[in-house]
Amino acid sequence: MYVHVNAAVSVDGKLSSRRREQVRISGDADFDRVDRIRAAADAVLVGVGTVLADDPHLTLDEEDRRVQRLRAGRSGNPARVVADSRARTPTDARILDDEATTYLLVSDRADPDRLDELREAGAEVLAVGGDDGRVDFGVAFDALESEGVERTMVEGGGEVIFSLFDADLVDELTLYVGSLVIGGREAPTLADGEGFVDDFPRLNLVDVERVDDGVLLSYER
Numbered sequence: 001m002y003v004h005v006n007a008a009v010s011v012d013g014k015l016s017s018r019r020r021e022q023v024r025i026s027g028d029a030d031f032d033r034v035d036r037i038r039a040a041a042d043a044v045l046v047g048v049g050t051v052l053a054d055d056p057h058l059t060l061d062e063e064d065r066r067v068q069r070l071r072a073g074r075s076g077n078p079a080r081v082v083a084d085s086r087a088r089t090p091t092d093a094r095i096l097d098d099e100a101t102t103y104l105l106v107s108d109r110a111d112p113d114r115l116d117e118l119r120e121a122g123a124e125v126l127a128v129g130g131d132d133g134r135v136d137f138g139v140a141f142d143a144l145e146s147e148g149v150e151r152t153m154v155e156g157g158g159e160v161i162f163s164l165f166d167a168d169l170v171d172e173l174t175l176y177v178g179s180l181v182i183g184g185r186e187a188p189t190l191a192d193g194e195g196f197v198d199d200f201p202r203l204n205l206v207d208v209e210r211v212d213d214g215v216l217l218s219y220e221r
Helices: 028-040 048-054 063-071 112-121 137-146 158-166
Strands: 002-009 044-046 079-083 102-106 122-127 153-156 172-179 204-211 216-221
Touching: 002 028, 002 079, 002 158, 028 063, 028 216, 044 048, 044 158, 048 079, 048 112, 079 137, 122 137, 153 158, 158 216
Parallel strands: 002 153, 002 172, 044 079, 044 153, 079 102, 102 122
Antiparallel strands: 172 216, 204 216
């Protein structure tokens, strides 16, 4: 599994404000770049916190890119994947429409009745929990590969991104740094979770590019 994390942060490293509401950090040129990355992916992964806060659709914006995928024998949109250990995704979430396959990654602590409701709403449920009741991303990616997913784009949030770095599963990171300050000790950052105290993941900076009114940093592991 090739894992590409993409995110946009403020100059002080925040994904959004302390209210965890969506903040426009980048502009049209960066939005188009993100759409190109989605078009190249087999699946787009987010955490349930992103679903609850933003209700994203996670489909392609440009019709031409959907057409190109179809001509290549692929689905029009990449699959959508939600890391949702306790099955909190709303049954009326936009990601549960029929525009693309949606996989929910859950643990054994998810309520069985709730899982039935989500299946009825259109979700494909994958039980991939670890002993701690959280999603085991190593197991999850193996399960997704068996479904034909070989390249995954990760769009957040900070808890998911931290977990992927912690499990040494990130191959590439593209980070747009916008020219605004959000602040707030409780505002989400690129990699939340428990944080590292030693053996910090190291990245190789491979490119720096000005995009819109910010900077795009490209890293490889």
